[in-house]
Amino acid sequence: MNELTIESLQTTILDIPLVRPHKFATTSMDRQPLLLVAIRTTGGVVGYGEGVVPGGPWWGGESVETMKAIIDGYIAPVIVGRRVDEITGIMLDIERVVARADFAKAAVDVALHDAWARSLGVPVHTLLGGAFRDSVEVTWALGAAPVDEIVAEAEQKLAQRLHFSFKLKMGALDPAEDTERVAAIAQALRGKAGVRVDINARWDRLTALRYLPRLAEAGVELIEQPTPGEQLEVLAELRQILPVPIMADESVCSPYDAFEVARRRAADVIAVKTTKCGGLARSRVIVAVAQAAGIACHGATSIEGPIGTAASIHFACAQPGINVGSELFGPLLFAEQLLIEPLRYADGRVALPQGPGLGVELDLDAVRMFTRN
Template identity: 45%
Template sequence: NMEHGDLIERVETHILRIPTIRAHKLSVATMQEQRLVIVKITTAGGVVGYGEATTIGGLSYTDESPDSIQLTIDLYFADLIKGCSATRPAEIMAKIRKMAVGNYFAKNAVETALFDILGKLAGLPVSELLGGRVRNTLPVAWTLASGDTAKDIEEGRAMLKARRHNIFKLKIGARAWREDVAHVAAIADAFRGEADIRVDVNQAWDMTTARCAIPALAEAGVTLIEQPMKGTNLDGARELRSISSAAIMADEALRGGVSPALEIIKARAADVLSLKIAQAGGLFSCRDVAQMGLAAGLELYGGTMLEGSVGTTATAQMLVTLPQITWGTELFGPLLLTEDILTKPLTYKDFALVVPDGPGLGVEINDAALGAFTEGKG
């Protein structure tokens, strides 16, 4: 049933520039702000859907930047999308995937906006379009990444006291491994019995460094080690698994979704998969990655590209449909930013995110804020 009102009429993109609450230090970049790409798709009947594509540190995390994502959508995807029926996201995404290789972040933003519209048309949350929920809340980790051990401990204390987070991820890999281990051990000691401590190396180590650092980190109490070496080094990751009592998680290795997931599974190169809708190229592909992981006996984790509220909610809508998310999530992106574009911010309480249950993504965008934070107009 092709209603004229369901045809897509407009596709717009905005790059928003929003400062972070403090410097956020990763091995690949130090962030003082985040640049979010927001896609807004409108049907002839006036239904509006939003999607987000956000990466970290310009081109330092992956080969899509906010600017390339915007250009890809404006110049290549928009004309394919316009005139299509909004009731068929799968058909639109198939057209886009046939025309464009890679560009996973841009594809994800478009698919999210299409699902937001479809949910609004159906009067159902996106989670219900993906099969329905098995939970309404998700545990959320916080990243301690000020670059200063004492400040990180103070920040962690405040998070525990506010009952906002009791899982902390530490960003390491920029310094000599012995300094990193000392930093992590001090924080693990401070929170022993109160919080789960994990690390993310963002691909910084070679095998020699990883072989020294990983047993020391496990000894300090670290439970999960994320992407210690290059994502392409699957043989190395398998070797690290065999010497580590802490779980090894694939993150950057999963850029591209189901294909790299298959290689990781074949190579037995991870204990845990970090599910990111941006790296998978969409909600559906990311759910496929999750199912592949479960079938192979791997554990799951809900990852973030430090997206704002739109991307965070989209990920959450997918994650609540999964039977098991053993390691929780890190869906704290909106809390790292000084400003939000929602009329009503997301609810974080009791160490968890409450996933919106209204139609579509279940969030309402403040168009004035969207305009105000758009680059060049602020």
């Protein structure tokens, strides 16, 4: 039997504590569940992928529990016995069996890329066309503490040269209160660091028209998904009247979504999460659509662990279209380390891991420690 043949697929749910609670518009979390996907070949190579969503099923309808059920029950039978270098055909066949479930498919896509690259003895970015840079900028997500504590956290990151731009979540508080909070932070950091916001699609049109100009006035440099993802006309209207870029996140989960955003001129930037887009292969198509339309792309995060983050770093370093930095800070939020050698963050950037596959090695003792019983 060929050494590239997939012998088995195994899924494991992990629960990793965070260094502090991470808040979204509708929820917060103090630990991040991860679904670890391991694909083993007959040649003895193991490739890993990671199923992860930002804070649970509120974002896209998936959770680690649904991903595990879908992968174990429906995707594994499609791929066991196939070759790991048949990624295109495998993913097409999975589409015939499972609709949507893009976060689950992304985990499998990454595991296939990792296993294939390790079998060849090359890094994953080689399968994506090769890296043209060896690191990518990383924006840090600030917490939901009082203004003075948030500013102090940002200034500490600046002093340590860890991050030079920051993102604040909005949408959970009264819009007037939320706006004044963020405006105060932006004004305190003006001239020192870039500040951007993510409203997670929680404001309606009138709220956005009323408060977004105030944020721009205060020095916010970029506004992410202020209104519901399907309301592209509203996003386009806001883009026309605001003096700062609009980034689409919830609005873009597929190449067709990217095409519609481009056609309607609804955003200046697209947040490309390799997780929500269904993996590395589909993410490449989305970036290509954006590039053709002159839209910038940002390496966004679902608060991935080290496997998902490493995959996104390889992607960003091999894609010139990812040209507005990244938020690939996920492992820095984790209170526990899952790798034998951590990812390297310094000078506002994260380095491209070196070595075959994703270039990272899991600490299997740590994996066992955080495995959900």
